[in-house]
Amino acid sequence: MKLSSVPKLKHVNSGNFFLLAGPCAIEGEEMALRIAEKVVKITDKLEIPYVFKGSFKKANRSRIDSFTGIGDEKALKILSKVGQEFEIPVVTDIHEVSDAQKAAEYVDVLQIPAFLVRQTDLVVAAAKTHKVVNLKKGQFMSAEAMKHAVKKVKDSGNEKAWITDRGTMFGYQDMIVDFRGIPVMQEFAPTILDVTHSLQQPNQSSGVTGGKPELIETISRAGIAVGVDGIFLETHHDPGIAKSDGANMLKLDYLEDLLSKLVSIRRTINQF
Template sequence: MINNYLRTIKNADSDLFFLMAGPCAIEGEEIALRIADRIVNITDKLGIPYIFKGSYRKANRSKADSFTGIGDEKALKILEKVGKTFGVPTVTDIHESHEAAMAAAYVDVLQIPAFLCRQTELLVAAAETGKVVNIKKGQFLSAESMKFAVDKVKDAGNDNVFLTDRGNTFGYQDLIVDYRGIPAMKNLGVPTAMDCTHSLQQPNQSSGVTGGKPELIETIAKAAIAVGADGLFIETHPDPANAKSDGANMLHLDYLEDLLGKLVRIRKAIL
């Protein structure tokens, strides 16, 4: 399903963007299914192709006592259940090459975190599973330099790859989005998405907890659609203040439908 969809995007046959959305981390089965149910109802209504997102483990944490997950197999089985229950593809991130085959048994898309987008063994291992590979652009890299990450996946025999921008490092504790990067990465011949929530992070806070500016999610998303992003990545939760990971920059689930409705109108207006 997801392979065919990405081929459609490459051929510019779809008039809407795709959406990767869900909680930052898999916190439990009930809440994952509840979030997926809400988003599936919204995206079905608006005609937006949807991929459920959830990290089975959070490997990159500032503090040693931060939440990292509920157990790899348990979380991956929840992702699998979401996909089967709602008939949607799923995406999760992997952090080391040996995780690729394990995660590929449960999900449709393997995501390479931004900090790891230069890790050759990780990219090749993801490619060799035959799954779609989503590579997040490093905060420290230019859009054009993502060509080499794409080439690593394709040279390993997998053409099902796309890129996601998540902002650029701006000083020690902030990020900024350079929207020139979206057309630059599209020019590499792959679909390109915008991560509308992680690009608003304020990392490396002295408290050890990442901050964020969720009030600007709509701004980031509107601009991304206006410059031609093929897809959007949005972390969302019914109670961001109590989410176990990245609550500071997540969109409240109650706001998602209104935002997506606006974005659909923008997309149709610029076609």
Template sequence: MIDIPRLKHRSSGNFTLIAGPCAIEGRDMAFDIAGRIKEITDRLEIPYVFKGSYRKANRSRLDSFTGIGDELALQILKDVGEHYELPVTTDVHGAQEATNAANFVDVLQIPAFLCRQTDLLVAAAKTGKVVTVKKGQFLSAESMVHAVTKIKESGNDQVMLIERGTTFGYQDLVVDFRGLPVMRSFAPVILDITHSLQQPNQASGVTGGKPELIETIARAGVAVGLDGLFIETHPNPAVAKSDGANMLQLDLLEGLLERLLKIHQAAK
């Protein structure tokens, strides 16, 4: 049983939602998004975790947005959680980052590119926080058991996996839904329905995406069976400072969740 602090609506039987902007762009924006999603998830009785990257460490170009400052962004995450009584999560990129971020958030996320980094996984585990590990685009579902084992053997059984697509050629990703039940055999599984639609390695150095297909893979994932959804959302993705090309417009979230809950109920 995964025990996420402050997580509401656990007994509803609905999937968990991890959602928020790609990056923390400012205090007002973070509070606005968290507040609006909280209203939606409270009405629909969906367990909700607010997410936001405090620092973007894996940009393709040197001039890409990386953040508003580590301590400021982490404090905003903590404040959002305290104000709305929500669990919050962010991604970490090194052992020391994991130790520091654990003072501000409830859940530590390991990025896909770093999911095999033993020192990072062990450090995150030893904080005692819930740890989510994104499956590398280059890894099989079966191989993710080793990431789970590293965390559990470090004394922490609070681990979940996030599916975010598999490399398909040089500039595309696909989701192999056969992998969801495989990974669910050794850990709860969240489906990232926005990053899975990225189109990486563009010549411009800016990642593309196909947000018009968000509902398609979300419907498929919920029908197959999963424990939660991961969605990056923004009031205006066109002006988002990172990953705008594959984010869901915030105004579309409520209707999407309503439709997905119907599939979830039918698939039980």
């Protein structure tokens, strides 16, 4: 699919990678608008096509007392407001078939979580909304296997599919990115690298996922060098107080420096 087919997506002819970025979860209106405003300023300056990311609920938590959201409709309305106020597309993840149509009324891209990407009913429900469907590669799946998830979207009458690699399980508590899979998945759909979730350290005894945010730049650089179509990352003005996945988020203050470096690498790659 062409990026120009995504509503409100700017800078699609800049030659840059596109960016999906925002907080892990919508914690409130002020924080969402604050993050979006900062990222929009940076991406406009660098001419990076930008999609705001925020989960309206978190259904896949390790512990029952973990933060799951502020209420579905409240969070979805905030996502819609971000899209309208900054005239940018918005993506959120869905976990149940009933979420698809509900979320589609507020956002432009529906994301299928990695653990759920083989759930046929969920993928088909997302596809039938005719929104862009962003398929997270399962941590347990090969790059080649993602062709079947993409085919489910297309066989449902929707040509608008993306794939996002978020790493592969390495043992019980670590993730690795196999960059050989990027060109494989690009044969099926535009492919994005999720740099923050690829640095997660799941299955901690505390029930709280860890991470290695100090390696965000390393993984991002490698992804751009390999030629990914997009970069996905979660960012927060203070990851230490984020209510979800703070351990592997990028501090918002560091985003412009990182993206500037990635744009420079992309320009170099485009010469070849």
